[in-house]
Amino acid sequence: MPADLAVLGLGPLGLPLARAAAGAGIATVGYDTDGRHVDGLMAGRPPADGSLTAAGLRRMLSAGFRATTDPAELGRCRTAVICAPTPLGEDAALDLRAVGRAARALAPHLRPRSTVLLESTVYPGTTEEYLRPLLEEGSGLRAGRDFHLAYAPTRLDPGNRAFGCANTPKVIGGLTPACTEAAAAFYGRVTDRVVRARGPREAETVKVLETNYRHVNIALANEMAVLCHDIGVDLWDVIRCAETKPFGFQPFRPGPGAGGHGVPIDPNYLAYRRRSPGYPLRMVELAKEVNDRMPRYVVQRCATLLNEHGKSARGSRVLLLGVTYKPDLGDPTGSPAGEIASRLMELGALLSYHDPHVPQWSVLGRPVPRAGFPYEAAADADLTVLLQPHRFYDLQGLSVKAQLLLDTRGASPAGTAHRL
CATH class of the missing domain: 3.40.50.720 (NAD(P)-binding Rossmann-like Domain)
Incomplete structure (x- = not known):
């Protein structure tokens, strides 16, 4: 059965998008190289990480969602979204290999007038300088002319009951204005509001800012926790009082360390381009040091x-x-x-x-x-x-x-x- 959407990567990023798309009536196929994971989903077994409940998976399957390990299925879809993981590697740089594998699987099956979207956390410039050449070389098509290409940073907050795909504004930045509008046409079907960035680099940098904002403020809270313990001050009471300020303050709380998929991003680590701007984000480096x-x-x-x-x-x-x-x-x-x-x-x-x-x-x-x-x-x-x-x-x-x-x-x- 043909599908309108292919989601590449059925992890904590891809599954929520696939669920939202299937719920919006979009015929959706999910692609993943992990056969056991795919078989489990098709058998109704949700992933252990909690990114999808058993009831949510049942609703997806009843809405026609299919998971597959066959890349040939990707050629039947008009829109493809890459949701591959990009964890920090041993060199503290984002590991883009999963994005590359997804692009190489998609490229031979890419059709003219289709739309490719990247949601993975990446560095500014990745969509144009890393993803685009892989897709063009593997397909023989040209981005911006033969197919649409855009970046849309994920804003998912797993477990958040107040905000999901539908009511969280979606930022998009296309290679060309036509690419941006093609991305907006898709995301307009699954979210209430689409925010257009000037281009993919701006959209990629939105993710850098949002993620680093979290880590820097968590680091401040962690440093305050150590200070307050040393001087005998109840930090938790301090936060309770400070958060009553109606402007200029957002409460962050300390913890045993910062985890999750939103890793701190320093654009100085552009390993895949073999160069860097030469001026690291010192605040991000210090925040990572504090949190670590x-x-x-x-x-x-x-x-x-x-x-x-x-x-x-x-x-x-x-x-x-x-x-x-x-x-x-x-x-x-x-x-x-x-x-x-x-x-x-x-x-x-x-x-x-x-x-x-x-x-x-x-x-x-x-x-x-x-x-x-x-x-x-x-x-x-x-x-x-x-x-x-x-x-x-x-x-x-x-x-x-x-x-x-x-x-x-x-x-x-x-x-x-x-x-x-």
Whole structure:
């Protein structure tokens, strides 16, 4: 059966878009190279990361959504959206290889007058200087003349019940004005408002600004957490008061580290172009440095708390609650829990964890014992560390049961736990 839309990459970026498109009556096919993932979706099994519920998947399938590993299916679609992941590599640069693989799979099947959209997080210039040549070389067509090409930064917030595809404005920037309008025609079917950027570079830089804004402000909150602890000030009360200001302030809260798919982006790392502007975003570098050291700070606080209660980290039973990067999701991408766990292990702590969304968890290649009942486990543990306040947890009850509780999210009732 022909489809109007092909979504390349059925992960946390692609599946929500496919769900929104199918719900809007757009015949949608999803392409992914992971055969087990595709088979699971077609069998009605939602992904473990929580990006799609079982009910949502059933509605997609009933609306005609199909998932496939066959790139030939892409040639039947008038619009293709690349939603490939671009994690940070070992050199702290975005890894664009998945975008390249998606482009090479699509290019031989690209048809004249079709529209190609890129939603993956990328550097300014990627659409024109990296994606465009791959598509043109593989298809024999020319972008802007034979097919439309545009960038549209993803703005998804997994688990957000207030904002989704429909009511979050979509920014688009096309290679030509006609490309922009072709992108607007598609996104106008799945979202209430389309915002036109001057071009793909401007749209790509929107993503850089939005993502770095988050990381820089989280870093400020994290630095304030360390300062306030050192001088004996209740940061959480400070934030509660500051957020009453109706202008010039947006509250951000500290935590054990910044995770998720929205990685900090420094355009100085343009590895795929083998050059850089030569002037890195210092604020972004500093923010990453601050956020990256928060797991170490959490472990330091753990050791100090245990010591204050006459115990050494070595041999102490430590329970970690919530090991995902975001509450009420099963996605561990970028979660600081792994580094915190590994550092506690190095100190000789006897580690266990509980997370209602993560049935199995390994650190340093070793499985971490999972507590069956978190409140009983908290009562037995020398120290319980709340890393993610899933709705599943009764924080009042937890604070009563736990021998010693470190709340890294400020979610427990005031005065019932040690806070970050």
